[in-house]
Amino acid sequence: MAKILVNGGAGYIGSHTIIELIEQGYEVVSIDNYVNSEPENYDRIKKITGNEIRHYDIDLCDFEKVLKVFKHEEGFDGIIHFAALKSVPESVKKPLQYFENNNQSLINTAKAIVNSGKGNLIFSSSCSVYGNLRPDQLPVSESTPTQMVESPYGYTKLMGENMLRFNALNKSFKTIALRYFNPVGAHSSGLLGELPSQGINNLIPVVTQTAAGIREELTVFGNDYNTRDGSCIRDYIHVSDIANAHVLALEYLLENRQKEYFDVYNLGSGDGVTVLEVLQTFARVNGILPSYKIGPRRAGDVEMVYSDSGKAFKNLGWKTKYDLDEMMRSAWSWQKRLLS
Ligand code: NAD
Numbered sequence: 491m492a493k494i495l496v497n498g499g500a501g502y503i504g505s506h507t508i509i510e511l512i513e514q515g516y517e518v519v520s521i522d523n524y525v526n527s528e529p530e531n532y533d534r535i536k537k538i539t540g541n542e543i544r545h546y547d548i549d550l551c552d553f554e555k556v557l558k559v560f561k562h563e564e565g566f567d568g569i570i571h572f573a574a575l576k577s578v579p580e581s582v583k584k585p586l587q588y589f590e591n592n593n594q595s596l597i598n599t600a601k602a603i604v605n606s607g608k609g610n611l612i613f614s615s616s617c618s619v620y621g622n623l624r625p626d627q628l629p630v631s632e633s634t635p636t637q638m639v640e641s642p643y644g645y646t647k648l649m650g651e652n653m654l655r656f657n658a659l660n661k662s663f664k665t666i667a668l669r670y671f672n673p674v675g676a677h678s679s680g681l682l683g684e685l686p687s688q689g690i691n692n693l694i695p696v697v698t699q700t701a702a703g704i705r706e707e708l709t710v711f712g713n714d715y716n717t718r719d720g721s722c723i724r725d726y727i728h729v730s731d732i733a734n735a736h737v738l739a740l741e742y743l744l745e746n747r748q749k750e751y752f753d754v755y756n757l758g759s760g761d762g763v764t765v766l767e768v769l770q771t772f773a774r775v776n777g778i779l780p781s782y783k784i785g786p787r788r789a790g791d792v793e794m795v796y797s798d799s800g801k802a803f804k805n806l807g808w809k810t811k812y813d814l815d816e817m818m819r820s821a822w823s824w825q826k827r828l829l830s
């Protein structure tokens with residue numbers, strides 16, 4: 491049984507991925523310092539899978555501690571690096587903290603892999619590496635060059651990819667960077683989902699919190715974009731579909747099917763959906779229309795971005811299972827559980 495290290499395994503996408511890994515028969519070890527999560531997520535995973543997760547409560551920026559885990563575990567067959575700070579507005583206020591945490595944790599992990607002499611790496615990247623795209627570049631594929639990003643957070647993803655791309659030149663281990671678009675929704679059991687962090691500002695948690703009455707009203711940031719209803723277009727993708735793609739990418743590396751030492755994949759549904767369409771879908775599926783108003787554009791927002799995920803479909807055999815209805819239904823079930 492292959493042994494997989496999940497860095498940031500108590501987080502939103504990490505915890506969903508651990509479930510998929512366990513269901514596919516992998517042995518999982520997790521590292522987290524709970525800077526944006528809680529260890530109770532391991533209990534939730536246990537409720538769903540029946541498995542206890544061996545975990546180390548350390549900061550991945552502490553190299554000696556990372557090395558100790560790798561030594562104690564005698565290395566890993568695969569490593570999935572989710573650990574990062576991920577708030578775009580916070581990164582604008584604290585850029586150095588973002589550069590330090592996101593890059594140092596990745597460098598330490600890569601060094602520990604080299605030191606242990608085995609393992610492949612999967613890195614959580616983001617569609618933010620594409621920056622602001624022209625409409626004729628959509629749907630965006632991996633062959634589109636990355637460009638200057640909109641935030642320090644996005645820059646940590648671009649730096650992370652580039653560090654790994656250069657590191658791959660010495661062929662020490664193989665890497666896949668997965669560029670997520672907008673992961674949303676929650677596990678189908680209703681027992682696991684995104685935990686609201688302070689100052690949450692992503693659309694779906696804002697929608698569910700407004701529907702739940704935690705927020706009075708939400709603001710749609712702009713209805714004067716050049717889109718079918720004037721609001722921004724994004725590519726929302728179910729977190730369990732994202733989780734499943736990690737297992738497929740891992741298999742691709744473990745079976746040595748990837749020739750390159752570094753490669754990238756988009757993970758999106760391929761469908762561009764407007765903010766107003768998200769609200770309409772949420773209302774149709776869950777029977778509640780969250781109260782909203784139209785406000786000004788949000789600084790730094792791009793008008794439109796959606797994915798060409800053909801490469802992941804073709805090479806990894808990835809197929810999305812969940813549509814926007816299911817994303818909205820599961821997000822709302824999870825919000826209701828948080829209230830109960
Ligand atoms: P999350 O905050 O829920 O999970 C990240 C986890 O990493 C948390 O549990 C956090 O405590 C841990 N962590 C952070 N720094 C650490 C450190 N130094 N040492 C140990 N643990 C540390 O975020 P998520 O939504 O699950 O995102 C996972 C990854 O995917 C991140 O790299 C994020 O940038 C990337 N990503 C997320 C989205 C999204 O919308 N959620 C989109 C694109 C990319």
Ligand code: WQD
Pocket residue numbers: 576578615616617618644671672673691692693694696708709710711712722723724765788791
């Ligand atoms: C989605 C749409 C908003 C809140 C961010 C990061 C990106 C990636 C995913 C990590 C936009 C609109 C939102 C609200 C609104 N994360 N909106 N009212 O900005 O596409 O992407 O998360 O890598 O890197 O930048 O996601 O959920 O914040 O916004 O109208 O109260 O919803 O304008 O069009 P975004 P989001």
